[in-house]
Amino acid sequence: MSKIAIVGLGYVGLPLAIQFVRSGVSVIGLDIDNAKVAAVNAGQSYIKHITSETIARSLRTDALWLPPISAALLRLKP
Numbered sequence: 001m002s003k004i005a006i007v008g009l010g011y012v013g014l015p016l017a018i019q020f021v022r023s024g025v026s027v028i029g030l031d032i033d034n035a036k037v038a039a040v041n042a043g044q045s046y047i048k049h050i051t052s053e054t055i056a057r058s059l060r061t062d063a064l065w066l067p068p069i070s071a072a073l074l075r076l077k078p
Helices: 013-022 034-041 052-060
Strands: 003-007 026-030
Touching: 003 013, 013 026, 013 052, 034 052
Parallel strands: 003 026
Antiparallel strands: none
């Protein structure tokens, strides 16, 4: 199974992640907003045109993984 990462789970990133999962691609979704990550991991949608059932179905496939991003990672310097 192919794997991709999507950075940002807003109005573009989350629908894109869902579509990749539907296509059989494993997706790691990243967002600095831990509330969004927690909502999706709980199977809840915060976007009108994506149902909570769609999110829950994607999570059940184990092809969608949304780990929380530690605030420490955001402070890394090159």
